[in-house]
Amino acid sequence: MGFSIIWYLREFLRAEWLRNFFFAKTAPLVDPPYFRGYPALTGKECTHCLSCMMICPTPGAIEVLRDGETWTPHIYPGHCIRCGLCVEACPEDVLDAGRVLETQKRDRTDISVRYQVTVNPDTCVRCGNCVVACPVNKEADPQLGAGGTSANDEVIMKIHRGNLWVVHDEKCTGCKTCESVCPTTAIRIARVAEGRQEVGK
Amino acid sequence: MTDMLQKLKNAVRSRSIHVAYVDTGSCNGCDIEVLACLSPRYDLEQYGIYVHNNPREADILLVIGCCTPQWEDKLKGIWEKIPEPKAAIAIGNCPVSGCVFNREGSYVNPPASKHIPIAASVPGCPPRPTEIIRAVLSLAPTIFADYEEKRQ
Ligand code: SF4
Ligand code: SF4
Ligand code: SF4
Ligand code: SF4
Numbered sequence: 382m383g384f385s386i387i388w389y390l391r392e393f394l395r396a397e398w399l400r401n402f403f404f405a406k407t408a409p410l411v412d413p414p415y416f417r418g419y420p421a422l423t424g425k426e427c428t429h430c431l432s433c434m435m436i437c438p439t440p441g442a443i444e445v446l447r448d449g450e451t452w453t454p455h456i457y458p459g460h461c462i463r464c465g466l467c468v469e470a471c472p473e474d475v476l477d478a479g480r481v482l483e484t485q486k487r488d489r490t491d492i493s494v495r496y497q498v499t500v501n502p503d504t505c506v507r508c509g510n511c512v513v514a515c516p517v518n519k520e521a522d523p524q525l526g527a528g529g530t531s532a533n534d535e536v537i538m539k540i541h542r543g544n545l546w547v548v549h550d551e552k553c554t555g556c557k558t559c560e561s562v563c564p565t566t567a568i569r570i571a572r573v574a575e576g577r578q579e580v581g582k
Numbered sequence: 583m584t585d586m587l588q589k590l591k592n593a594v595r596s597r598s599i600h601v602a603y604v605d606t607g608s609c610n611g612c613d614i615e616v617l618a619c620l621s622p623r624y625d626l627e628q629y630g631i632y633v634h635n636n637p638r639e640a641d642i643l644l645v646i647g648c649c650t651p652q653w654e655d656k657l658k659g660i661w662e663k664i665p666e667p668k669a670a671i672a673i674g675n676c677p678v679s680g681c682v683f684n685r686e687g688s689y690v691n692p693p694a695s696k697h698i699p700i701a702a703s704v705p706g707c708p709p710r711p712t713e714i715i716r717a718v719l720s721l722a723p724t725i726f727a728d729y730e731e732k733r734q
Contacts, residue, residue, distance in 0.1 A: 410712050410715065410716060411712070412710060412712060416710070438682060439675075439681065439682050439707075440680075440682070440684055440685060441679065458705040458706075459675055459678035459679045459703065459705040460675060460678075460679045460681070461675075461705075461707075462675060462681065462682065462707030463706065463707060
């Protein structure tokens with residue numbers, strides 16, 4: 382009886398056990414290096430293409446702001462979900478988070494973005510506003526007719542024989558100027574973002 | 583004598599923090615991170631943090647989720663049930679900004695600080711368990727130290 386009490390005391394009053402009981406601190410309270418945190422600037426120059434803002438799924442998470450002569454993307458914690466899509470979408474590698482850029486280089490992936498121009502023929506009144514307003518059209522054909530007609534085949538869309546034809550929607554930059562001038566909201570611009578992987582060499 | 587007592591209270595309080603959490607409409611990601619804090623890897627209880635889902639026992643309320651209209655009065659009710667001294671921590675983006683749910687036509691009413699006083703927030707979607715533990719540990723001593731003296 383007496384022996385077993387002493388035995389128990391000796392067993393449970395081991396210095397190491399007592400130390401662990403009173404000063405336990407074992408959890409790894411540091412973030413591992415592969416943790417994808419908030420995207421941080423890499424120091425490369427931002428070209429203000431806004432790909433990052435357009436791919437971002439969260440309202441109010443990223444803003445590209447003018448900073449003197451240059452542009453800088455700003456990330457807002459409390460909004461940003463740390464998905465890393467802006468890092469992948471940026472063509473200039475301005476941002477980096479965790480291993481995103483490294484993985485992207487290794488797997489040779491990128492995000493391609495194109496815009497699809499859709500016109501609803503039932504509501505379009507063939508006014509040609511969209512053709513005239515589009516900045517890409519103006520660049521492609523400076524002699525654009527006031528009614529949206531064009532002798533040039535390089536424009537994105539044109540009025541031809543009383544109808545609106547979309548001929549080169551791969552040139553669209555997604556500015557949506559056309560949407561804003563259409564009187565019947567017949568024209569719609571959809572952004573199509575696709576993840577791609579380069580296979581082989 | 584009161585000094586000694588106060589010191590003892592401070593020491594005990596900083597090693598015995600009872601936490602209640604409430605999900606006011608999140609995707610459950612943050613709930614799972616809070617649960618991960620209890621797992622052996624992070625082992626919250628070694629710091630003297632205990633998770634109870636009972637506001638009457640709690641010192642700290644973890645607010646998760648973007649405060650749907652049904653939660654507005656209930657969140658206040660839960661906050662009032664917690665005995666002083668108490669603090670609320672917003673976990674995740676939802677109680678800070680509404681995160682991805684805060685869009686036109688969504689039925690949410692963030693931020694949580696509109697409804698109850700929030701002492702700290704841990705942004706992230708979801709935040710890492712380490713970030714949650716760090717927030718609780720850094721907040722607790724400042725909130726609970728010398729509570730009786732501050733009240734006078
Ligand atoms: S990480 Fe994701 S959520 Fe955060 S700013 Fe970039 S794209 Fe937006
Ligand atoms: S950060 Fe990258 S994607 Fe964003 S505007 Fe600058 S260059 Fe474009
Ligand atoms: S979105 Fe801009 S570039 Fe594209 S068709 Fe409309 S006006 Fe032209
Ligand atoms: S502006 Fe609208 S209505 Fe006019 S031609 Fe273009 S799509 Fe049709």
